Amino acid sequence: MLVQGIKSRPVYSGIKADPNAVRHLFVLEGEGALALLDQAATLGQDIRSKTEVLYASTGSKPREHGQKLAALDFHDYWEAPSVAVLLNRFGVMLGTAKMGIRIYISGTEGFIGQAVQMAIDHGIDHNSLMTEHRGSEARRVQCVHCKGITDNVRTSPFTCSHCGLPLLVRDHYSHRIGAFQGVNVDAEAPGTAPPPEELFP
Numbered sequence: 001m002l003v004q005g006i007k008s009r010p011v012y013s014g015i016k017a018d019p020n021a022v023r024h025l026f027v028l029e030g031e032g033a034l035a036l037l038d039q040a041a042t043l044g045q046d047i048r049s050k051t052e053v054l055y056a057s058t059g060s061k062p063r064e065h066g067q068k069l070a071a072l073d074f075h076d077y078w079e080a081p082s083v084a085v086l087l088n089r090f091g092v093m094l095g096t097a098k099m100g101i102r103i104y105i106s107g108t109e110g111f112i113g114q115a116v117q118m119a120i121d122h123g124i125d126h127n128s129l130m131t132e133h134r135g136s137e138a139r140r141v142q143c144v145h146c147k148g149i150t151d152n153v154r155t156s157p158f159t160c161s162h163c164g165l166p167l168l169v170r171d172h173y174s175h176r177i178g179a180f181q182g183v184n185v186d187a188e189a190p191g192t193a194p195p196p197e198e199l200f201p
Contacts, residue, residue, distance in 0.1 A: 008173045012112070015104040015130040017047050022100025024051040027090050027115050029083055029107030030058035031135030033065035036106070040072055052076040054093075056086040056107075058135075087114060094122035106132040110140030110151050113178025126175070137200040141169055142179040149179055155196035157185045166193035169200075 015035050017024055024047060026036050033055060043051070051074045057066050066079050080086035103124065105115045112131050119129055138152040148162025156169040160182065167182030174181065186193040 008175070009171055010109070010113070010131075010173055010175075012131045012133045015106055015132045017043055017051070017104070018102045018130075019047065021102035022050065023098075024102050024104070025093065025097075026051065026053045026055075026104045026106075027086070028053065028069075028105075029056045029086070029111040029135075031065070032106030032108075032111070032132070033069055033134075034106075035104070035132040035134055037065065037068055045073070048073050049075050052078075052093075054078055054080065054086050054090055056080045056083045056111075058083065058107075083111060083114075087118060090115060091118055091122070094119060094124065097122070097124075102130070103128070104130045104132075106134050108135045108138060109133055110138065110178070113140055113173075113175075117176070117178040139169060139200050140179040141167065141182040142174065142177055143167055143182050145184060149177070150182075153180075153182075154198050154200045156199050157193050157196055158182070 016039060028036060053069055053074050055066055055069055057063065057079060070077050080089065103119060105112050112133065116129055120126055138154050140149060140151050141153045142149050143160040143163060145165055146163035148160060150161040153169060157166045160167050165184045166186055168185040170181045170183060172181045
């Protein structure tokens with residue numbers, strides 16, 4: 001984090017299957033699979049029989065994680081070819097979700113932000129979602145000038161992929177759009193932006 005104590009900064013409490021839930025839906029991306037794999041041995045058949053898993057393969061070991069998830073005896077396992085396809089299916093499932101479902105989301109910060117926002121848009125209370133950050137620290141950033149969103153930002157400043165401005169990545173986070181805010185770093189003296197520094201590996 002660039003600045004300590006930013007109240008809008010997301011807090012990830014970690015995910016653990018709730019034994020009282022009627023149904024479990026794990027929405028995982030890349031290294032987020034480990035959040036479920038790490039607790040798989042403790043999940044009884046009762047929980048597994050009520051668990052659905054959506055997984056998008058990204059990162060350095062996507063196939064290995066996917067194969068391990070598929071080998072577990074869950075009620076349903078589905079691997080998406082991309083994050084966009086996974087989020088689309090997640091949205092469809094949210095449209096038919098019933099009371100008693102518990103939703104667990106794990107992966108990169110950008111992925112969590114998008115999935116949480118989708119759940120909120122479908123009427124799921126933010127406090128009823130369990131989240132766990134796994135994988136890259138890369139950020140999803142909105143340019144406050146053109147409103148364009150750039151995914152997988154690792155440096156600050158970085159060049160906006162929409163308007164080309166050099167943006168300083170702030171720690172202020174918008175829960176509404178699931179992204180950090182980027183502001184023009186050389187607005188008062190164009191051409192004086194410092195060189196990019198990798199802050200989010």
